[in-house]
Amino acid sequence: MEQEDLKRIQMKLPFLQDAEDKLLQEFSRLVRIQMIPAGTTVFWEGDVCHSLAVLLSGSVRVFKAGENGREITLYRFGPGGGCILTASCIMNDGNFPAIAQVEEEAEAVIIPANVLRDWVNRFYSWRQFVLGLLAQRLADVITTVEEIAFRRMDARLAEWLLANRTQESRFVQTTHHKIAEELGTAREVISRLLKDFEMEGLILLSRGEIEIHAPEKLKLKMK
Template sequence: MNKAIAQTIGSTFPFWENLDYEAKKKLLTNVKKISFSPSQFVCLEGDICHHLPLIISGNVRVYKIGESGREITLYHLEKGDSCIMTASCIISKKVFPAFAIAETEVEALIIPANSLKKWVTHNTIWQEYIFGLLSQRLANVIEIIEEVAFRRMDSRIASYLLHNVNSKTKTVEITHEAIAQELGSSREVVSRILKTFERQKLLSLSRGKIELYNWEKLENIAQLGKY
């Protein structure tokens, strides 16, 4: 077996330890290493999924685009993750229903679709892994639906900033457009709310960076949707 790839999988994906020798051998025989550059599409809406990616490093954003052109992030894939949408498309023979783009340099191991279908059919470890992905991502998507449907945008923005702030510098390096894409809103709405926060001295705005001042007040907004 390829020791380097085996070590990479073993240190990144917990299911590896539960596979028997033959299953590990099949995985190493079929897997291939691939890389993506920042802003490179991993998958486009409508694509046929020929491989399942196992993310070794980097960050992939999976998102939808509405008829108005607005984007909303469904989830991110990072080290140790795999894409349940891709797995679902492979198993159900459907096309990919979203977009996936590398936000950083990304390295991944890809498993051929035919191999994955065989393993999921005959190996309980692979079944548990895929169902685990499904459970995790379903919870994420339900949370997004609840936020979009029931939570005020100012509350969502405050929560997003607190979740992504650098605790040392107390800043979030991001544009208003990027926040809008993450939350499924428009840049104008995000900018208006951020400027309101700035007038209330909760934060300060500069190009590509937001510095947080009043964390307690932002936490109240995030939790209660009030300010």
């Protein structure tokens, strides 16, 4: 890896900014950079993991799939985030318990499993990075449990719409199917609830796009 590549990567990965010199040296020697196109499945459920991918750009969605074709998002991560379930696998030799898929084309640094393990033992900054990622993921998934166990679907849908609108804060470009996978329910349920929202004048539906008419009123639906 070139010196300028390392500089660029350091900008994007905070833990490298105050990392040990030795870690930086080994980093530029042992890690390779790779572009991963949108749609690529990084890990399948049950895979044994041989490396950890840490993102420099793009985003990855980690989700569970049920037999009936339904899905639910566990969490997603972007630049600076890593597919840490892989690390957890490496630690206790287990298999990957979910599916990880690139959503927006990603640039990632790929760290082989044995290197990762070695670094955990030798470098404080890397240790903090890995433990921080694991703890964050645990918190994310616990939040997901809370959502699906206790909150109503209309409230979750309202929140999702508001969180995923564009800058102009009026439009959401997606399909009912994708929202359903996001929230872990069936497409029909989403279609029904969206229709209800439209009846109440909160939103306006068209193919592949939802226009938010009354964001304030939609906010009230959140709880």
